[in-house]
Amino acid sequence: xxxxRCSVKFTIEGNQQAICPRCGGKIEATFxxxxxxxxSCSTKLGVTLKQxxxxxxxxxxxxxQVKQGARGAMTVLLEVSHEGLHKHRLIRxxxxxxxxxxxxxxxxxxxxxxxxxxxxxxQMRTAxxxxxxxxxxxxxxQRALQALREVLSSSFPNAKALDWEQLKDRSPxxxxxxxxSKPPVEPEQKSIPDPPSRASVKYQPKFTLLDKLIKSRxxxxxxxxxxxxxxxxxxxxxxxxxxxxxxxxxxxxxxTVLEDLDWKFSRELGxxxxxxxxxxxxxxxxxxxxxxxxxxxxxxxxxxxxxxxEMVLANSEYPGCLPKESDIDFNPATGLLVVNxxxxxxxxxxxxxxxxxxxxxxxxxxxxxxxxxxxxxxxxLIYQIALRTLNELLESDQAxxxxxxxxxGFVTAVDKGTGNEVTACIISIQAxxxxxxxxxxxMVDPRACFRQLKGxxxxxxxxxxxxxxIIDLRRDDERFIRSRxxxxxxxxxxxLAAMDWEDFEHxxxxxxxxEFTASGGEVRVTQASRDGGVDAVAFDPDPIxxxxxxxQAKRYTHTVGVSAVRDLYGTLMNEGATKGIxxxxxxxxxxxxxxxxxxxxxxxSGANLLHLLQKHGTKAHINLVEARIAGSxxxxxxx
Numbered sequence: 001x002x003x004x005r006c007s008v009k010f011t012i013e014g015n016q017q018a019i020c021p022r023c024g025g026k027i028e029a030t031f032x033x034x035x036x037x038x039x040s041c042s043t044k045l046g047v048t049l050k051q052x053x054x055x056x057x058x059x060x061x062x063x064x065q066v067k068q069g070a071r072g073a074m075t076v077l078l079e080v081s082h083e084g085l086h087k088h089r090l091i092r093x094x095x096x097x098x099x100x101x102x103x104x105x106x107x108x109x110x111x112x113x114x115x116x117x118x119x120x121x122x123q124m125r126t127a128x129x130x131x132x133x134x135x136x137x138x139x140x141x142q143r144a145l146q147a148l149r150e151v152l153s154s155s156f157p158n159a160k161a162l163d164w165e166q167l168k169d170r171s172p173x174x175x176x177x178x179x180x181s182k183p184p185v186e187p188e189q190k191s192i193p194d195p196p197s198r199a200s201v202k203y204q205p206k207f208t209l210l211d212k213l214i215k216s217r218x219x220x221x222x223x224x225x226x227x228x229x230x231x232x233x234x235x236x237x238x239x240x241x242x243x244x245x246x247x248x249x250x251x252x253x254x255x256t257v258l259e260d261l262d263w264k265f266s267r268e269l270g271x272x273x274x275x276x277x278x279x280x281x282x283x284x285x286x287x288x289x290x291x292x293x294x295x296x297x298x299x300x301x302x303x304x305x306x307x308x309x310e311m312v313l314a315n316s317e318y319p320g321c322l323p324k325e326s327d328i329d330f331n332p333a334t335g336l337l338v339v340n341x342x343x344x345x346x347x348x349x350x351x352x353x354x355x356x357x358x359x360x361x362x363x364x365x366x367x368x369x370x371x372x373x374x375x376x377x378x379x380x381l382i383y384q385i386a387l388r389t390l391n392e393l394l395e396s397d398q399a400x401x402x403x404x405x406x407x408x409g410f411v412t413a414v415d416k417g418t419g420n421e422v423t424a425c426i427i428s429i430q431a432x433x434x435x436x437x438x439x440x441x442x443m444v445d446p447r448a449c450f451r452q453l454k455g456x457x458x459x460x461x462x463x464x465x466x467x468x469x470i471i472d473l474r475r476d477d478e479r480f481i482r483s484r485x486x487x488x489x490x491x492x493x494x495x496l497a498a499m500d501w502e503d504f505e506h507x508x509x510x511x512x513x514x515e516f517t518a519s520g521g522e523v524r525v526t527q528a529s530r531d532g533g534v535d536a537v538a539f540d541p542d543p544i545x546x547x548x549x550x551x552q553a554k555r556y557t558h559t560v561g562v563s564a565v566r567d568l569y570g571t572l573m574n575e576g577a578t579k580g581i582x583x584x585x586x587x588x589x590x591x592x593x594x595x596x597x598x599x600x601x602x603x604x605s606g607a608n609l610l611h612l613l614q615k616h617g618t619k620a621h622i623n624l625v626e627a628r629i630a631g632s633x634x635x636x637x638x639x
Contacts, residue, residue, distance in 0.1 A: 058082075059107035064096055078103050082110040084117070130357045134364060137355040144350050145369075147319045148377060152384035152446060155316065155391070161398035162311060164294050168287045173276045178268035181261050187250035190243050196232040203229040300401045302332045309337060312396045313389065321348055322385070333513070335403025338471055341389060343426070345413035346378050346462050375462040382409060382461045383446035386429050391441060394433045404432040408469040415464075424466035429455030468547050468578065471539035494620045496609070497585040497627035501555050508553040508583050509536040511609075514616045516540055523551075537575075547578030554584040557627045562591040569599060583609055585622050 062079035069075060076099045081088045087110055093099035147154070196203070205211075205221035212218065296304035306328050318324050325342040351374045354367035369377065386407045393405050409427040414420070431453050439449060450457070458465035496504070513523040516538050523538045538549040552568050554560055565582060572580040579600045582588075587605045596603055604612070606622040613620060 059110050061103060061107075064099070080106055082114065084114050085110055126362075127357070127359045130359075130362075130364070134355040134357040137364075138353075141350070141352040141354065144319065144321075145353060145377070148321075148349065148381050151318065151322075151381060152388045153442060155388045156442060158316070158392075161396045162308065162315065164290060167290050167311070169283050171283075173279045175272060175275060178265060178272050180265045183261060184254060184257055187247065187254055189247035192240050192243055193236065195236050195240075196229055198229055297401075298399055300332065300399055302330050305332070305337075305399070305401050306330045308396075308399075309339075309393055309402075312392055313339075316388075316392055321350060323348075326389075330401075332401070335401060336406065336471070337393065337402050337404070338406045338408065339389060339393070340408045340410060340469075341385070343382055343385065343409045343411045345411050346374070346464075347413070349374070349378050349381065351377075375460065379461045380446055382427055382457075383450045385409065386427055386455065387441060387444075387446055387449060390429070390431045390436060394431070394436055397433070402433065404430055406430045406469070406471045408471075411464055413464050422464075424464060425469050426461050426464055426467060427455065427457040428467060428469045429453055429457075430470050470547070495626055496606070496620050496622045497555065497557055497624050499555065504555040504585075505535045505553045508551060511612055511616060511618070512536065512538055512551060512581075515612070537577075538581075548575065549579045549581060550575050550577045551581045551583065554582065554586075556584050556586040557624045559586055560584050560588045560592055562589065562595050565592045565595050565601065565603065569595075569601060572600065585609065585627075586624055 059080055059082050062081075065077040067075045067077060074094065076093050076096050078091045078096075078099045079088070080091060080103050089106060091099050091102045091106065093102060203225045205218075205225045207218055207221065210217060211221060293304055293307060297308045309328050309330070310326070313324070313326050313328075316324070322344050323342045327340040329338045330336070331338075351369040352366055353369050356365050356367065357363075358365060368374075386409060389407050390405050394402060407427070407429050408425050410423055410425050412421060412423045415422045427450075429450060435453065439452070441449070444452075456467050456470060458467060496507075499507075509523050516523055523536055535553045536551040538551060540547060540549055550568070550572055552564075552571070554564060560582070565588070568580045568582050571577075579602070581602045581604065583604045585606045587607075588603050592603065606624075610620065610622060
């Protein structure tokens with residue numbers, strides 16, 4: 001072994017530390033006795049143990065002592081101890097070999113006991129940590145379940161109109177203004193030594209008596225001093241010129257560096273200013289867009305109402321396991337907002353309720369909600385989402401543009417019967433602001449409140465049983481066209497049987513829209529085709545008699561036969577509608593009434609039509625004979 005401090009080398013045995021006598025450095029070493037001999041200097045090296053937390057795991061050995069008895073017998077003594085176990089023993093023997101053998105046996109026993117104790121303590125600490133982990137996971141699981149149970153109540157503080165100013169991005173430009181780099185130290189010109197002076201003693205010749213008597217000698221010395229002066233003057237001038245030239249070069253380099261720094265700073269500042277301007281311009285555009293949307297919203301523009309409602313739902317905070325996706329459509333004529341909302345599937349809902357740690361097996365076990373409890377949690381959650389969505393949209397409607405809101409909840413899940421993924425509407429509900437404000441949502445049972453509002457849904461929502469939406473606007477249906485007003489142009493002298501067939505379809509749409517608007521419904525007219533197909537589609541929100549209704553208008557001057565009614569029934573089935581209405585200016589034959597009997601079909605004759613028009617303040621008349629005479633050749637038998 002080698003001492004790390006003074007490089008003394010020695011050999012030692014045993015799991016101990018040798019202490020170098022020269023510098024006190026400790027070295028992991030082994031030993032046979034209570035000391036070792038340094039191979040370099042033959043110095044006895046004492047043996048000690050580490051005095052840290054680890055030292056408690058190792059038995060300490062004292063110094064071997066030799067005592068001589070009264071009869072001259074030698075006894076070898078060795079003290080051993082273990083701090084961690086609080087053990088101490090004095091081992092005796094006739095010689096050191098026996099004593100050390102006993103000491104090693106005792107040390108092995110104590111060390112093993114200590115190792116077991118440390119392992120048990122470590123296991124206990126590990127168990128405590130894992131129990132704490134299990135408790136933390138339990139708290140988190142309970143918090144997640146409670147958040148689902150409070151989806152409705154947690155939204156009340158936030159169920160209010162959007163703050164337009166908060167929607168504006170007012171974050172500062174994050175990039176810092178560039179700073180000028182520290183310029184180098186301006187160079188200083190070295191001092192120029194004083195020029196040689198002709199009057200200096202150095203350049204004054206010293207004449208001897210002989211020099212004074214001999215002119216040539218005097219002139220020669222004067223010439224030497226003059227030459228020395230001229231040489232020194234030229235050397236001074238060269239030094240001066242060099243100092244000035246060096247200074248001018250350093251100054252030029254300094255100015256160049258300053259120009260480079262100024263150019264770099266100007267470039268960085270210009271880039272920063274451009275980026276800051278673009279950032280502020282983008283912010284300004286966003287502010288203008290918000291203000292424009294606000295103006296359009298306050299003017300109750302359809303697109304702005306839809307965008308506003310989308311932002312309301314987007315800003316609604318839900319637990320992370322919920323998708324929070326929706327599709328919205330708004331009808332400005334009726335004030336009806338339809339929300340097709342994506343709901344979580346039962347498998348998306350967390351069911352973990354408790355985590356336990358079993359120390360004997362060192363494993364975690366997870367306790368989950370029972371199937372019945374999970375089903376109840378899911379159903380309650382869906383009812384809460386529906387009520388919360390209605391409440392948030394109606395309470396945030398600061399433009400009072402919404403007459404009522406229809407919530408259709410769609411779920412995408414795996415059909416257990418087919419194994420295929422299906423998307424189905426499992427819940428549908430409509431509510432007006434007045435109806436919702438008449439209910440104390442903070443105190444209601446969500447399921448009972450849903451039933452009170454005549455919502456449509458299976459008794460077990462978790463079964464993903466499809467239901468027909470109260471109103472499901474098909475905005476992607478290319479047949480829908482913009483309607484136009486006809487009724488205001490009519491009077492008592494107007495013959496409905498002789499009017500333009502396309503105007504007749506718009507009249508029927510207009511009258512039925514008035515009929516359904518009172519209950520929050522909507523009617524849309526389809527493209528004119530004269531093919532006996534769908535002329536208008538009504539959406540009735542009534543949970544019992546409502547749904548999708550197809551309407552056909554027949555401006556006939558002759559009796560309507562069974563074929564037209566049969567065609568309507570086929571259209572009803574093809575459209576997936578709940579009811580069909582056939583309206584004509586004439587009447588129906590017995591076979592038509594017989595076919596319609598027992599089917600979801602309503603036949604309205606000319607007399608029924610005139611009564612419906614009068615109900616909504618429109619007057620006209622029907623004269624079939626006059627219509628036949630005036631233009632029977634221009635009108636085909638079918639509309």
